[in-house]
Amino acid sequence: MRLAIIGGGFGVDGHLPAFRAVPGVNIVVVADSGSGRIRDRLPTGTAYAGSWQEALSMPVDAVSVAVPPAQQCEIVLASLSRNMHVFCEKPFGLNAEEAETMNAAALSATACVAGVNFQFRFEPGLEALRERIVAGAIGTTCAIDLSWVTSGRANPGSPWSWRNDAAAGGGVIGAFFSHAADLFWWLTGAEPQSVFGQSRILVAERPDAAGTACHVTAEDAVTAQLEMNGGITATCRITNCQPGGDGMRLVVRGSEGVLVYRHAPPFGPADRSLVCLKKEAVAVPISTPPPECRSAETRLWAVHRCAGQFVRRVRGDQAAAFPAFADGLRVQQVIAGLRESIASRRNVMLRPACES
Incomplete structure (x- = not known):
């Protein structure tokens, strides 16, 4: 190809x-x-x-x-x-x-x-999490709580870029919440029905290449709550401007137990864990990337795996599973509702999900 x-x-x-x-x-x-x-x-x-x-x-x-x-x-x-x-x-x-x-x-x-x-659908720890949910390890899913807190842009001296420009599509809603909205659907199969959210700009100015202070127009922190089919509530707190940010923590609560996934900086294979909490805590094994990829962030390994599925489909393998444009549209419809909620400060009912 x-x-x-x-x-x-x-x-x-x-x-x-x-x-x-x-x-x-x-x-x-x-x-x-x-x-x-x-x-x-x-x-x-x-x-x-x-x-x-x-x-x-x-x-x-x-x-x-x-x-x-x-x-x-x-x-x-x-x-x-x-x-x-x-x-x-x-x-x-x-x-x-x-x-x-x-x-x-x-x-x-x-x-x-x-x-x-x-x-992130191809991150081995999240794949293992989904496998446990689908297998009924915690019964019926009731709620998902995501905390995604990093320090990547915590330094106010970090240079201004398009990521700080709302008109260019910058901000953590597009960069992080888009993944969260996709994961909520992928993990549960439940369609989002409504959303309520708030956003903030924590670092108001950043220097450009010449050192001139530029106004930041894109949010660098967001919280959201989604009500989904089946009575599932999904919440998230996201920022990339928290000094000492501890990475991703995803908690899935079910009628018979809880699954807790963590991926901490520097986001290598050894920085992941998945635990199933019932009468006692049981660690769930997570597959390890091949030797040539173990020094890299597993997030980049996941990009490779997603790209590989895309190539398989191009070559005619209809069994190759990867996120389609319809999934991107679903996420953008949720983002539209979130932005409307932030602007109006009210709960927003979402459009019916697009057909694949």
């Missing part, structure tokens, strides 16, 4: 190593916005392009889109119009309207495979 990667940030840091590790994938070209800074980081035989248009003009079968949300829709639509398969970063567009447009285009491009990188 001949692949173009669009994006000089996570496209190079995440998508490039993920797809390089998939047998039979030829990364033809990697594009950024024209800065050229990624040239020296590309493997031998991979071309550099200074624009996504240049990259799509090359002989490729598939496109991996890893650009800010505000730029995703145009690239995805152009790729599908050329009958190229598309692997797109979350949160899948800038808003629900763009997500709906991209999903409709994918449904029309029947020969194309279209997926979204909700890679």
Whole structure:
């Protein structure tokens, strides 16, 4: 499979190593916005392009889109119009309207495979958690509580970027809550019915490359509560600006017990745990990445596994399971409700989930 990667940030840091590790994938070209800074980081035989248009003009079968949300829709639509398969970063567009447009285009491009990188479905600890839920280890699921607290942007001196710009799709709602909304559905199979949330900007200004203070317009903290089918309540608290942040803690409460998953910084294989609490606490084993991947964050290993499933489907394996554009649309519909709730300070009923 001949692949173009669009994006000089996570496209190079995440998508490039993920797809390089998939047998039979030829990364033809990697594009950024024209800065050229990624040239020296590309493997031998991979071309550099200074624009996504240049990259799509090359002989490729598939496109991996890893650009800010505000730029995703145009690239995805152009790729599908050329009958190229598309692997797109979350949160899948800038808003629900763009997500709906991209999903409709994918449904029309029947020969194309279209997926979204909700890679946490492929994190081994979360897979083990889901297996226990599906097997009925804690009975009927009643509630899910997610605390996702990191220190990645806690330093006010960390430079301003598009991630601090709401108009570009920055903020923890797109970066983190999009994963949370996907996980709540994937873990339980229950559709979200309503949402209530609040958000804050904890660091109001950040310096640009010249040291000039720039106003932050995108939230860096959010809390949300979702009511889901089957009487399940899902809550989350998310920020990437907490000094000493302790990572991800996901608690699933059932009628017969509790499952607790933790993944702490620096997010390696040894930093994960899964415990089933009934009459006593029982540790649940979590699979370990292969030797060549054990030094990396398991989050990046999960990107590789998600990319591998996408490639399998492109090659005709209908059993390959990966998040589709319809899943990206579902998440954006929840995000739209969350943003409406934050603006109105009230509980918001959600649109019916899209059909896959």
